[in-house]
Amino acid sequence: MDPSEVEIPPLKDLTIDNITDNVHLINSRCPDPRLKYVLELLVAHVHDFARETRLSSQEWMAGLQFLTSVGQISSDVRQEFILLSDVLGLSLLVDSIDHPKPPSSTEGTVLGPFHTHDAALESNGAEISGDPDGEPCLVLCTVKDGEGRPIPGVKIDVWETDSKGFYDVQYSNRVSPDGRAVLKSDENGQFWFKAIVPVPYPIPHDGPVGKLLKLLKRHPYRPSHMHFMFEKPGFDHLITSLFPRGDPYEGSDAVFGVKESLVIDLLTVDKELRDEYGIEEGSKLIRHDFVLVTESDTSKLRNERAMSAMRAQGKRMKMYNGLPVPDVD
Amino acid sequence: MDPSEVEIPPLKDLTIDNITDNVHLINSRCPDPRLKYVLELLVAHVHDFARETRLSSQEWMAGLQFLTSVGQISSDVRQEFILLSDVLGLSLLVDSIDHPKPPSSTEGTVLGPFHTHDAALESNGAEISGDPDGEPCLVLCTVKDGEGRPIPGVKIDVWETDSKGFYDVQYSNRVSPDGRAVLKSDENGQFWFKAIVPVPYPIPHDGPVGKLLKLLKRHPYRPSHMHFMFEKPGFDHLITSLFPRGDPYEGSDAVFGVKESLVIDLLTVDKELRDEYGIEEGSKLIRHDFVLVTESDTSKLRNERAMSAMRAQGKRMKMYNGLPVPDVD
Numbered sequence: 001m002d003p004s005e006v007e008i009p010p011l012k013d014l015t016i017d018n019i020t021d022n023v024h025l026i027n028s029r030c031p032d033p034r035l036k037y038v039l040e041l042l043v044a045h046v047h048d049f050a051r052e053t054r055l056s057s058q059e060w061m062a063g064l065q066f067l068t069s070v071g072q073i074s075s076d077v078r079q080e081f082i083l084l085s086d087v088l089g090l091s092l093l094v095d096s097i098d099h100p101k102p103p104s105s106t107e108g109t110v111l112g113p114f115h116t117h118d119a120a121l122e123s124n125g126a127e128i129s130g131d132p133d134g135e136p137c138l139v140l141c142t143v144k145d146g147e148g149r150p151i152p153g154v155k156i157d158v159w160e161t162d163s164k165g166f167y168d169v170q171y172s173n174r175v176s177p178d179g180r181a182v183l184k185s186d187e188n189g190q191f192w193f194k195a196i197v198p199v200p201y202p203i204p205h206d207g208p209v210g211k212l213l214k215l216l217k218r219h220p221y222r223p224s225h226m227h228f229m230f231e232k233p234g235f236d237h238l239i240t241s242l243f244p245r246g247d248p249y250e251g252s253d254a255v256f257g258v259k260e261s262l263v264i265d266l267l268t269v270d271k272e273l274r275d276e277y278g279i280e281e282g283s284k285l286i287r288h289d290f291v292l293v294t295e296s297d298t299s300k301l302r303n304e305r306a307m308s309a310m311r312a313q314g315k316r317m318k319m320y321n322g323l324p325v326p327d328v329d
Numbered sequence: 330m331d332p333s334e335v336e337i338p339p340l341k342d343l344t345i346d347n348i349t350d351n352v353h354l355i356n357s358r359c360p361d362p363r364l365k366y367v368l369e370l371l372v373a374h375v376h377d378f379a380r381e382t383r384l385s386s387q388e389w390m391a392g393l394q395f396l397t398s399v400g401q402i403s404s405d406v407r408q409e410f411i412l413l414s415d416v417l418g419l420s421l422l423v424d425s426i427d428h429p430k431p432p433s434s435t436e437g438t439v440l441g442p443f444h445t446h447d448a449a450l451e452s453n454g455a456e457i458s459g460d461p462d463g464e465p466c467l468v469l470c471t472v473k474d475g476e477g478r479p480i481p482g483v484k485i486d487v488w489e490t491d492s493k494g495f496y497d498v499q500y501s502n503r504v505s506p507d508g509r510a511v512l513k514s515d516e517n518g519q520f521w522f523k524a525i526v527p528v529p530y531p532i533p534h535d536g537p538v539g540k541l542l543k544l545l546k547r548h549p550y551r552p553s554h555m556h557f558m559f560e561k562p563g564f565d566h567l568i569t570s571l572f573p574r575g576d577p578y579e580g581s582d583a584v585f586g587v588k589e590s591l592v593i594d595l596l597t598v599d600k601e602l603r604d605e606y607g608i609e610e611g612s613k614l615i616r617h618d619f620v621l622v623t624e625s626d627t628s629k630l631r632n633e634r635a636m637s638a639m640r641a642q643g644k645r646m647k648m649y650n651g652l653p654v655p656d657v658d
Contacts, residue, residue, distance in 0.1 A: 010580025012587045014418070016425045019585065023418040026581070029546040038382050039545070043417055045374040050422050052642060053367050054635040054653055057427045060419075064410040071400010081393040088372055089343070089352040090389075093379050096345045098386045216368070217358040251339025252355070256348065258341045306383040313381060324383055 020047045033325040066208055073207040077169040079113040083209045086110055086255035087218075099236060100301040104146050105291040109257040111239045113204075114167040115159060115229065119180040125277070127194040128181040131162040134196025137284040138269055138277055142189045143230060144291055150189025151292060157182050157229040158193065165201025192277070197266070197284050198224035200249050213254065220254050223247035230290065236298035242288055264288060349376045362654040398537045406498040408442040412538045415439055415584035416547070428565060429630040433475050434620040438586040440568045443496040444488060444558065448509040454606070456523040457510040460491040463525025466613040467598055467606055471518045472559060473620055479518025480621060486511050486558040487522065494530025521606070526595070526613045527553035529578050542583065549583050552576035559619065565627035571617055593617060 159180035205220040488509035534549035647656040
């Protein structure tokens, strides 16, 4: 770009007090109003953080080196920035903002870094875990709308660790997906499969995020849980988990994912279920009825909450592609 | 760690409104008061950023992927996180906070990502550039204290690009340092060397930071400059640059590094200098007198400004290893 096209006052003699406004000024030529707004708030917060902490050059460099190592340990099967976002509570927060739920619906929680896109589509009744040491667990679920009507044809991703607390992708010799499957709800909104009882496990803590937790005297454990993700056009994408009650880490999840409504009782397979589903009597059982929200209800709720948050900030905003931007007209 | 050692209330049902306090709570066991304070402000700002923008899951993921790519393109000879910090004005801000200057002293500016530690120690008069296409430039400097007394024995790092605008480390076939040297000031505080006239150049913009600048409709150029770094025990570390006046990018430096006091006139070598320094008459000449601040004056100024910034925030703070932490006694 020709420098003569820069139609802003010369940027010279920038100081602690005027740098932020000048960065806003040079970024203000961004043609996308949403990117412009997000960047403006990002710059303001990053600068305020440095000013309020009186960040030293040494701390700044340590921070940049930390972020570099977070990027460098990430790979196709490990996303350390998601982990970092998880342990700082940001993932839970963003999910709460983007997927507001009316009281009747199933609450969402963190996605985590272990979802993959290569799980096989299975029929109801499939065994999703190949781990011979896992404790068998029958999972019987329904998926309904807010009025209690079954939703057929929902694509449901499920994934869990093996009995040692590792996801398949954490094994370097992984050849095919294990402990995960994609299912479809039937005409009655039902889906069911055979899995293993979830176990608590530490998030990967041999990298920079693990070092940070150690400095903060935090443990890296998640209470035992099974992941579920629901997708059907017309319904809001639901990412959630179920947590069997009584796990020692239930009250101190390293990634802040536990919600009381997602804590479930682990039941037991009786004779009748044994005969119906072909799983040993006395095996563990998870039963749950999931409730999805329509995309239009979610969008309405999201917009209402966004506008009310903007009013609380005293900002005059409008919606742009479903997200707030300054209303400068 | 045993979960029973977590002496905080159970973390469940975290929402947009209570997640931040709960993250602070679990991080509050950090034994280092400075890390605890910095993390608390970081979490507060990151969460407020998400709440104020109503950050969507898609934007969150795009942000994490962006940060991952910034980490992954970084290497021993490329630090993309420093570049990112530079183009967001954070580097200039941190330098201003950490190295406050009394009016009489030389101002600092951004380090940039191209300083190395392998430059050779040279004597006064050395030629630092091996580029035959560069326009020769004699550089005659002194380094003094605030009372005008020469400071001998200062270690001075100097570095600049070649005539094409590239630093030596940007060439994959680099075998030894070029365009850089380490000098020592003599008993009169003088140091001098032969270099080439600096040229404007783009910061590396083939990576994620370049893409961001493009989205923001910003150019990636820096006005021509020569880097200087001064170190001597007892004096505050000075990182600065000199900018020959009249560069087309002088008012729109991509990394906000220009300060009026660092803009210099490019002079010309006359007969007398030719005879004294052995460089062709009519060659370009940079003359500058640098002024260092003592460590104790810097530390005093830094503390005063930190405490006054804390008072302005209404916070009761104390200094801990020269940096503010909450005064909870």
